[in-house]
Amino acid sequence: MSISQKKTKGRGAVRGLAIGSSAVLLATVGFGGSPASAGTGTVAYSCKIFSTTFDYNAKVTMKGPAKPKVGKTVTITADLSALPGVSPVAVDSWRTTGKFTASGAQKGSINASGPKKKGPVKAKAKIPLGKITGKVKLKKAGKVTLTLGTLKITAVAFGSSVTMPxxxxxxxxLPKLLNLTVKR
Known part of the structure; x- marks a missing residue:
């Protein structure tokens, strides 16, 4: 290999590194936006279907705005892992609602909900819950911590609706899933 071939290979590697770094930056920041704040954790739940109680260790990723400001209404999203396969019959559709809990500079409960999803999901198969979102108006500057509170999954099978709290x-x-620093 000649010296000029070695230089070309080295430049190609540097170019590849620069392109890869740019791709990672764009994936992190998004196109033309600032990165969102995010946190991940597991929330241990006790759930109920009919007279049966079951455990649901929800793996949750919660996201919010990167630069929250007082007076703005912001969207908070929680992405939930699948519910364990407890339904004795196939599920035709379902919807998840819940509460986010805020503490710190701003306290309170925030209603959250996800879209209606369609199956069918086979009997005893996991039910993919996905994302629920809620909106909150930021009233005070300071640190606000958010976590996931109660959930309610409403499933429909054979035309009948069943609620799983x-x-x-x-x-x-409760894990502190999302920390926001609200500025004026």
């Missing part, structure tokens, strides 16, 4: 277990601490 899920409550965070009291003996497990």
């Amino acid at each position: 899920c409550t965070p277990k009291k003996n497990k601490p």
Whole structure:
């Protein structure tokens, strides 16, 4: 290999590194926007279907705005892992609603909901819950911590609706899933 071939290969590697770095930056920031704040954790739930209680250890990724400001209404999103396969019959459709809990500079409960999803999901198969979103108006500057509170999954099978309430277990601490620094 000649010296000029070695120089060309080295430049190609540097170009490849620069292009790869740019792709990672764009994937992180998005096209033309600022990165969102995000946090991941597991929330331990006790859920109920009919008279049966079951555990749901929800893996959750919660996202919010990168630069929240007082007076703005912002969207908070939680992406939930699949619900365990507990339904004794196939599920035709379902919808997830819940509450986000805010603490710190701003306290309160935020209603959240996801779109109606269609199956069918086979009996005893996991139900993919996906994303739920809620909106909150930011009223005070400072640190605001958000976590996921109660959930309610409403499933439809054979034309009948069944509600599965899920409550965070009291003996497990709730993870602080999202930390926002609200500025004036």
